[in-house]
Structure formats: C-alpha cells, structure tokens
Amino acid sequence: MENISHSLFGAALAGATLPRDRSPLRRRVFYITGLLAANLPDLDLIYTRLTPPPLGYLLHHRGHTHTIVGLVALAVVPWLITLIPRVRKEIGDALGRYWLLVALALASHLLADGWNSYGIHPFYPLSNQWLYGDAVFILEPWFWTLLGVAVVLNIRYWRGRWLLAALLGTLPLIGLAIGLFPWPAVALLAAVGGVFILLLRPLDEARRSVIALVATGVFVLLSFNLNEAAVRQIRRADPDAAARTVDLILNPRPANPLCWDALRLTHEPDDTLLISQKSIPLPSAASPACGANTSLAWTTLARQPLAELRQLASENCSVNAWLQFARAPVISEGNISDLRFGNSLRGNFTTLRLDAAAAECPPYLTKWTPPRSDVLGD
Ligand SMILES: [Zn+2]
Numbered sequence: 001m002e003n004i005s006h007s008l009f010g011a012a013l014a015g016a017t018l019p020r021d022r023s024p025l026r027r028r029v030f031y032i033t034g035l036l037a038a039n040l041p042d043l044d045l046i047y048t049r050l051t052p053p054p055l056g057y058l059l060h061h062r063g064h065t066h067t068i069v070g071l072v073a074l075a076v077v078p079w080l081i082t083l084i085p086r087v088r089k090e091i092g093d094a095l096g097r098y099w100l101l102v103a104l105a106l107a108s109h110l111l112a113d114g115w116n117s118y119g120i121h122p123f124y125p126l127s128n129q130w131l132y133g134d135a136v137f138i139l140e141p142w143f144w145t146l147l148g149v150a151v152v153l154n155i156r157y158w159r160g161r162w163l164l165a166a167l168l169g170t171l172p173l174i175g176l177a178i179g180l181f182p183w184p185a186v187a188l189l190a191a192v193g194g195v196f197i198l199l200l201r202p203l204d205e206a207r208r209s210v211i212a213l214v215a216t217g218v219f220v221l222l223s224f225n226l227n228e229a230a231v232r233q234i235r236r237a238d239p240d241a242a243a244r245t246v247d248l249i250l251n252p253r254p255a256n257p258l259c260w261d262a263l264r265l266t267h268e269p270d271d272t273l274l275i276s277q278k279s280i281p282l283p284s285a286a287s288p289a290c291g292a293n294t295s296l297a298w299t300t301l302a303r304q305p306l307a308e309l310r311q312l313a314s315e316n317c318s319v320n321a322w323l324q325f326a327r328a329p330v331i332s333e334g335n336i337s338d339l340r341f342g343n344s345l346r347g348n349f350t351t352l353r354l355d356a357a358a359a360e361c362p363p364y365l366t367k368w369t370p371p372r373s374d375v376l377g378d
Contacts (some may be wrong), residue, residue, distance in 0.1 A: 001109075001112040001115070001136075001138060001139075001143075002138065002139050003039055003042065003111060003117065003140075004144060004167075004168075004171070005140065005143040005144065005147070006038045006039050006042070006108070006109055006112060007038060008103065008144065008147035008148055008151055009038050009108040009112060009143075009147065009213075009216075010035040010036070010037060010105045010108070010149075011031060011034055011038075011151040011154070011237065012034075012147050012150055012151055012209045012212050012213050012216075013034050013038070013104045013105050013108060013208075013209070013213070014030045014031045014034030014101060014105075014317070015150065015151070015154045015188050015205045015206060015208065015209030016030075016034070016206055016209035017030065017034075017097045017098075017100050017101040017104070018030050018097070018205065018206065019093075019094040019097050021094075023090065023129075024050070024156075025086075025089070025090045026090045026092075026094070027156075028126035029087055029090050029091060029098075030097075030098070030317060032080045033078055033081065033098065033101055033102060033105070034105050035102055036077070036078065036081075036105075037074075037075075037077075037078055037101070037102045037105035037106050037109075037293060038105040038106070038108055038109055039109070040065070040074045040077060040106065040109070041065040041066050041071065041074065041106070041109045041110065041113075042061075042065070042072065042109075043065055043074070044060050044061050044063050044065040044066070045061055045209070046062065046064070047060060048060045048061050050363065050364040051362045051363060051364050051365065053360050054322075054349060054350055054351065055318060055322060055352070055362055055365075057349070058259075058322065058324075058325040058362075059321065059324060059325060059365065059366040059368065060366070061115060062118065062120055063368075064124070064366075066109075066110060066113060066120050066121075066122070067110075067120075067121065067122050067123070067124040067320055068110070068122050068123065070126070071106045071107065071110060071125065071216060071286060072256035073204065074106060075102055075103075075106065076208075078098075078102045078288060082095075082098070086310075087311075089324075090246070091189060092347070101156075110122055111354075112136075114131060114133050115133035115135050115136035115220060115223070116132075116133055116135070116136050116137060116138045116251070117132055117133075117134045117249050117250065117251050117327075117340060118132075118138060118139075119131060119132040119327070119371075121368055121369075124368075127233050127344055127369075128367055128368050129368045129369045130327075130368065130369065130371055132249070132327075133224070133227075134227055134248070134249060134250040134251065135220070135223040135224045135226070135227040135250070135252070136223050136252065137251055137252055137253065137254040139254050140254055140255070141171065141172050141175065141181060141186075141189055141254060141255045142189065142219050142255065142257075143216060143219075144168045144171060144172070145164060145168070145189050145193045145196070146166040146192075146196070146212055146215045146216045147190060147212050147213070147216055148164070148193075149193055149196040149197055149200055149212065150196075150200055150208040150209050150211065150212035151164065151209075151212075152164050152165045152168065153197070153200055153208055154205050154208060154209065155202060164288055172186045172189055172190075172255070173186070175254070175255065180254060180255075181254060181255040181256065182253075182255070182256055182289070182291070185255040185256045186214075186255065189255060196212075196215075198346060199211075200212070209319050216341060222257070223252060225356055226252065226257055226260065226282050227250055227252075227260075229282055230250055230260045230262065230280050230282060231232075231248060231250070232303025233280060233284075234248060234262060234264065234283070241264070241266055244266040244267055244268065245264060245266050245351060246264065246266065246267050246273075246372075246374050246375055247263075247264075247265040247327060247328075247371070247372075247374075248262060248263070248264055249262070249263040249264075249265070249327060249328065249340055250262050250266075252287075253290075256289055257282075258281060258282055258286040258289035258290075259280070259286070259289040259290040259291070259294070260279065260280045260281075260282060261277070261278075261279050261280075262277065262278055262279070262280055263275060263276070263277050263301075263328055263339065263340065264276050264277075264278075264298065265327075265328060267306075267375050268299055270307065271307060272303045272305050272306060272308050273304040273306055273309075273329075273372075273375060274300065274302075274303050274304075275301045275302045275303075275304070275328050275330065275339055276298040276299060276300050276301060277295070277298070277299050277301050278295055278296060278297055278298045278299065279294040279295065279296055280296070281296070281320075283376050300341060301330075301339055302330040302332070304329065304331065305328050306375055306376060308331060308378055309323075309329060309331070309372075310376055310377065312331070312336070312354070313376060315359065316354065317359060317360060317362070318352060318359065318360070318361075318362060319336060319352065319354070321361075321362065321365045321366075322326055322336065322350075322352050323370040323371075323372060323376065324367075324368040324369070324370050325338065325350070325368065326338040326340075326350065326366075326370075326371065326372065327340050327371045327372070328340045329372060331354070332365060334346055334353065334354050334355070335351050335352065335353055336351070336352050336354060337350055337351040337352075337355060338350040348362075
C-alpha cells in the first residue's frame with residue numbers, strides 16, 4: 001500500500017484514540033505518533049541497498065520490518081519519543097491511549113500491505129511463508145476518499161486542511177488523466193466524498209474518525225467478498241484447469257472493484273508452468289467496467305519449463321534468492337521476471353539479468369519460502 005493511505009490510517013486512528021481532554025500539543029503528539037507508527041515498517045527502504053538490485057528491494061522491502069516480531073521491535077521508536085520530558089508531560093494520564101494508538105497504527109500497516117497481491121510474511125520466524133490478500137489494489141483511491149474526508153475535517157488549521165484536500169482531490173484527477181482510473185469511478189468517488197463531507201461535518205473528531213475507519217473496513221470486506229466470487233467463477237468455469245491450478249493472482253482495478261484482473265498459474269502435464277491472464281467483470285453484467293480493450297477469455301502469457309527454472313535455481317545463487325519473492329516467474333531473453341507486475345516479457349522492476357555475475361551469491365540474503373516451491377521443490 002502506498003504511504004498516503006498508510007498516513008491516512010495513522011491520522012484517522014489518532015483522531016479515534018485522542019482523549020477527550022486535549023491540549024493543542026497533546027493533539028500534535030497523537031497525530032505525529034499515528035502518522036509515524038503507520039509508516040514505520042517502510043523504514044526497510046533505507047537498507048534495501050545492502051543487497052544489489054533488484055534483489056535488495058525484492059527481499060528486504062516488506063521484509064523483516066513487515067512481521068509481527070518486526071512491529072514489536074519498531075515500537076521502540078514511539079517508546080523513545082515518550083522519554084522526551086515535554087512529550088511525556090503532554091501524554092500524561094493518556095499513556096494507555098497512546099500505546100493503543102501505536103499498536104493499532106503499526107498493525108494497520110501490516111494489515112493494509114497484506115490485502116494486495118504483493119504479499120507479506122507476518123509470522124516470521126515461526127513461518128517464512130508469504131500470505132497474499134489478492135483483494136485490494138496496491139494504490140486505492142477509495143481509501144483516499146473514505147479516510148481522507150474525516151482526516152481533512154479534523155485538521156484545525158485552514159492552510160493544512162486545504163492543502164490536504166487539494167492533494168486528495170487532485171490525485172484521482174491525475175489518475176483519470178493518465179488512464180489509471182475510469183471517469184465513472186472518479187465521478188462516484190467525488191459523489192461519495194461529497195455525501196461523506198455532509199455526513200461527517202457536524203460530528204466530533206472521534207466519531208468522524210471511527211465512522212471513516214468502519215466505512216474503510218466495510219470496503220475491504222466487500223473487496224474480499226468480490227475476490228471469493230472471482231475465484232468461485234474461475235474454478236466453476238473450468239474445473240479441469242482448476243485441478244491443475246497452483247496459484248490464482250487477483251487484483252481489482254484501482255478505484256474500480258467491478259473489474260478484476262486475474263493471472264492463473266497451472267502446472268501442466270509436460271512439467272511446464274502455464275501463465276494465463278483474463279479480466280473478470282463482477283457481477284458479470286458489469287463487463288463495460290473492464291473497458292473495451294480487455295480480454296474476458298484466458299490469454300496465454302507464457303509457458304515456462306519448470307526443469308529450466310529448477311536447474312537455474314540450483315546453479316545460480318541470485319536466481320535462487322530471487323525465487324524467494326517471485327510468484328509468476330518467467331525466463332525470457334536472458335532475463336527472469338515476475339509477471340505479476342506487468343505482463344510484458346521485456347521486464348519490470350523485478351527483472352533479474354541472468355549473467356555470470358548473478359551466479360555469485362550476493363550478501364545479506366533472506367530466508368522467505370519461495371512462493372513457487374509448490375512446483376519447484378525446496
Ligand atoms: Zn509497507
């Protein structure tokens with residue numbers, strides 16, 4: 001999840017946990033703590049350079065700091081903040097609420113990152129397995145609207161209020177201009193945002209925040225329901241392929257949960273990994289939501305011989321490490337890429353060049369369970 005949404009979660013949680021008795025400084029301590037704790041796990045971006053690219057980013061980002069143990073360790077930062085005498089005095093008798101805010105904001109980061117197809121491995125070191133929500137796109141304007149309205153209304157200074165409102169209002173328009181969001185979705189976002197402003201304006205800070213968080217929770221629950229509907233539809237339409245399916249990677253379109261993009265990985269009888277793609281309108285009558293240029297039938301993207309992957313993994317230390325991340329691995333033209341992030345065989349941010357240097361073991365590797373150990377073996 002991008003950091004605007006993480007920050008909105010942190011700010012909404014601060015608004016919800018603030019004690020009734022609040023000085024301006026106490027408010028500031030709670031808001032800064034909420035924003036900080038909700039973004040702290042992404043501190044791992046500082047040390048991704050320990051391992052050469054692209055492995056450093058793939059293995060260390062959403063790595064150790066995105067685990068339950070990592071969150072407990074990160075709680076040291078807000079604890080250190082409480083040691084500043086002035087801050088300690090402002091928190092005063094609200095220390096319980098302060099720690100509730102820290103716990104919720106840290107947890108919100110891990111949860112929100114777990115909702116998309118990128119994955120997290122929260123139970124490390126007990127389990128090194130990746131978990132994927134496959135239910136919310138990594139950038140979701142519905143969060144900007146549902147949480148954003150409450151956070152904007154809660155800002156006391158008109159300059160800050162208008163600045164955030166302008167940012168949250170402009171981002172969907174930029175998405176619309178570059179073709180990322182369809183105009184009916186942006187129009188609906190604006191309408192819901194307008195209703196939300198009328199609804200939340202008369203309420204107090206805590207109520208606004210709680211309602212925004214509950215509405216966001218409902219959106220996420222609906223997204224998980226739609227994910228299940230998509231999985232059911234795919235399995236029912238082709239039971240033979242369902243039996244050979246090793247993974248289904250699902251993503252709703254951003255701002256547009258009526259259209260879902262699916263990658264299906266099947267283990268074929270000739271020991272190849274067949275990766276195909278299609279879009280699924282939900283409900284099926286909503287096919288215009290997927291746009292005119294979208295294939296509603298399965299299209300083959302790649303057929304990857306597994307023997308080639310297994311051999312490469314045993315000979316090439318970088319590939320072996322890279323497979324700790326890749327969910328849809330494909331070798332093409334001297335590169336290996338994860339097709340989860342763009343279906344072009346020309347590559348994406350995951351692409352690893354298969355040259356002699358890559359055979360050397362890079363430093364500081366991790367121990368995440370390779371998502372495709374189901375067909376590659378350990
Ligand atoms: Zn993160």
